[in-house]
Amino acid sequence: MISITILGSGNVAQNLFEAFLAKDDVSIMQVVGRKRSSLSYFKGRVALATFHEELLLADVYIMAISDDAIGSVSSKLSLKGLLVHTSGAVPLSDIKNHERIGVFYPLQTFTVGKLLDFRNIPICIEANNAESFQLLKRLGHILSDTVANIDSNKRKALHLSAVFVNNFTNYMYIIGRDICVQNELQFSMLQPLIQETADKIRAMSPIDAQTGPAKRGDLKTLHAHLHLLKEKNQREIYTLLSNSIKARLQS
């Protein structure tokens, strides 16, 4: 049995709470927020506390809070157990004032009100000693099939990669939707294509999966598209990405 306390109340905190709550091998001691009013999601389901109160003993304290807050929150706490954060971008050393520190980073995008199955979400762990590392490894495997030893530098690169495949991909969806709206088309028509684009690269490298006018060097279509795009920003993105695809796939 591993005892944990979750610090934070947002999407990641809620998702971790539900995932751990369903496991017999984990006991959730408390969920901790800035104010009691921020913890309404958890009310009646677990013991609650604020950062100003003394916290119960737990094996692992998980900070599922914003990147900026990790330094200041950790410096104000003084906990006996292992204190970890869940961020892709923040180095281990940002956790202050504690002897045993670590990282427990689930590589996934979390949405308000959407609970995900952690079984296939990679958990990237790091710790400042071997015992803590083994504890996080055990904790990770309770949730997920994939628990990976990723140090702060590699995690930063992984997070950067995630920005491209998640944040920037989602922005491509926004532009696709904007073009649909401007032309009175249903964006939902593109959903099967979006789905298949993601599915395709399970079985093949994205380099082999690349298609389209830029890859083919189809200047006629490239010019027709630029002619259609009225917004300067859309034209800039279209031009830069088309040129990049051409250069990347011919190198």
Add this chain to the structure above:
Amino acid sequence: MISITILGSGNVAQNLFEAFLAKDDVSIMQVVGRKRSSLSYFKGRVALATFHEELLLADVYIMAISDDAIGSVSSKLSLKGLLVHTSGAVPLSDIKNHERIGVFYPLQTFTVGKLLDFRNIPICIEANNAESFQLLKRLGHILSDTVANIDSNKRKALHLSAVFVNNFTNYMYIIGRDICVQNELQFSMLQPLIQETADKIRAMSPIDAQTGPAKRGDLKTLHAHLHLLKEKNQREIYTLLSNSIKARLQS
């Protein structure tokens, strides 16, 4: 019963062939290629012919050929039936020398050797007369739940939108993979994130789904990422897309 002939031998031709072959309401008269040797995929499963031979009568002739070839191939044929192409980017009027013409555009990305279920692939149809349109509508519904009346201008916009959500999204996957390779990380770790990014927008608008340092205005992470990116092209894309997300979501 609708009789069809498929002109072409690539991914789209193969996918249409398999999908129609499984349907009792469609009979495939012939598959037609430049040379017999290009038709090996279909050998022994259907009657074959080349563009130089006289073709059997069919209700619908489907050109699943490259955009550039649609004008020249259609101008050399002289068919009694309805002649359609399957391209997103080519206007109906590019089909030459025929009285009854149309478009039968499956809005999806097709891959060598990967057969897709057409049931949820939108088929965008257009024709130069009402009777042909009805025929294509019937043919479309044999394959798919979604058959949409999309004229050449709207189809061009839809195809442009598809370039963003498919071609450019796939290029984001390529950069994500490049960053993984450069940092000795497994790209497969990002697969669940890629999948969830696509799944997420089934239930919510991509505008609401946008997350990340650019949206949050998290300058610290944005600068750290730029510092990590060594390739000029990756830096340009990171900067342009981050600035675009900031501008788009604050407007």
